Amino acid sequence: QVQLVESGGGLVQAGGSLRLSCVASGRTFSSYAMGWFRQGPDQEREFVAAISWTGSSTSYADSVKGRFTISRDNIKNTVYLQMNSLKPEDTAVYYCAANWQSIATRPSSNDYWGQGTQVTVSS
Numbered sequence: 001q002v003q004l005v006e007s008g009g010g011l012v013q014a015g016g017s018l019r020l021s022c023v024a025s026g027r028t029f030s031s032y033a034m035g036w037f038r039q040g041p042d043q044e045r046e047f048v049a050a051i052s053w054t055g056s057s058t059s060y061a062d063s064v065k066g067r068f069t070i071s072r073d074n075i076k077n078t079v080y081l082q083m084n085s086l087k088p089e090d091t092a093v094y095y096c097a098a099n100w101q102s103i104a105t106r107p108s109s110n111d112y113w114g115q116g117t118q119v120t121v122s123s
Contacts, residue, residue, distance in 0.1 A: 002026040002112040004096045009117030012086055016121070020081040022096030022114055033103045034072055034079040035110060038092035038119075045095070047105040049081060059103055064090075086121045093118050 008020040020036070035050035049070040050059045058070055067086075072079040079096060094117050097110035104110050 002029065002032065002098050004098060004112055004114035006094065006096045006114045006117040009094060009119045011120045011122065014086060014088055014121055014123050016086050017082070017084045018086065018119060020083065020094055020096075020117060020119075022079045022081075024077045024079070024098065026077075029077040029098075030074040031101060032098040032111075033101060034070075035097045035099065035104065036070060036079075036081045037095045037097055037107055038090075039095070039116075040092040043092075045107045047107070048094070050103040050105060051079065052103055053101055057103065059105060083119070086119075088121045088123045091119060091121050 003025040004022050006022045033053050036048040037045050038048050039045040047061050051070045051072050055072050067084050069082040096114040098112040099110045
């Protein structure tokens with residue numbers, strides 16, 4: 001069992017930055033690939049970024065490439081999402097997800113989810 005708790009969301013102006021954190025419980029964190037997803041109002045949950053369990057491989061949605069960076073610290077059981085050059089269309093609830101060993105870009109393929117953290121970007 002893995003429990004995930006996100007933090008770091010908030011209100012920011014367009015062009016600003018935020019760093020989201022997701023702390024995982026459980027002794028097997030380093031065996032899980034981790035991902036970030038988001039869901040805007042009246043929208044489906046969509047993939048944002050993911051990182052392999054070793055941290056050596058990452059994947060990004062086209063909409064965030066060059067602006068967002070995912071990273072992880074397996075000592076601290078934490079995965080991060082650094083978000084720069086934020087746009088109003090990035091406004092959403094951001095969720096952390098864990099999948100056993102392999103990156104999963106489809107929401108339904110992930111094993112565990114956090115409760116989400118709200119990110120609001122004003123224009």
